[in-house]
Amino acid sequence: MKKIMLVCSAGMSTSLLVTKMEKAAEQRGEEIKIFAVAEAEARNHFEEIDILLLGPQVRFLKGKLEKQLAGKGIPVQVIDSMDYGTMNGEAVLGKALQSLDG
Numbered sequence: 617m618k619k620i621m622l623v624c625s626a627g628m629s630t631s632l633l634v635t636k637m638e639k640a641a642e643q644r645g646e647e648i649k650i651f652a653v654a655e656a657e658a659r660n661h662f663e664e665i666d667i668l669l670l671g672p673q674v675r676f677l678k679g680k681l682e683k684q685l686a687g688k689g690i691p692v693q694v695i696d697s698m699d700y701g702t703m704n705g706e707a708v709l710g711k712a713l714q715s716l717d718g
Contacts, residue, residue, distance in 0.1 A: 620712055621661055622652040622695070623681075624671035633695075636705025643706075646713075665690060667712050672697045691715050 620637070622630040630652035641648040653661060655674055658681065668690060670677060675694045682692045693715060699707040 617647050617649055618667075618713070618716060619649045619665045620667050620669060621658065621665045622650070622669045622671065623655055623658045623677070624652065624674055626654045629673070630671055633700065633703050633705060633708060636703050637709045638705075640706040640709045648709075659684060662688065662690070667716055668692045669708065669712060670694045672700050
């Protein structure tokens with residue numbers, strides 16, 4: 617099972633997007649664990665994820681998180697602002713899975 621973690625300032629603004637992504641995964645027939653956390657909690661979950669998605673408002677954390685995840689093979693992506701603003705769970709999920717599948 618693939619595991620996707622979304623990170624934002626407080627872990628709240630991404631919760632709706634998580635719901636939309638879960639619905640998109642269900643429609644695709646994919647079993648994927650998707651959850652959101654605040655930036656302060658992110659490192660507590662590094663051992664259990666396949667990809668880390670950053671909310672656009674915390675894109676400045678990308679370099680820091682990439683360094684922390686170096687050697688683990690876990691990609692860090694910034695969610696597209698338009699997809700985030702429109703809460704397009706299908707598009708966000710699709711880009712994350714595309715990154716994981718190479």
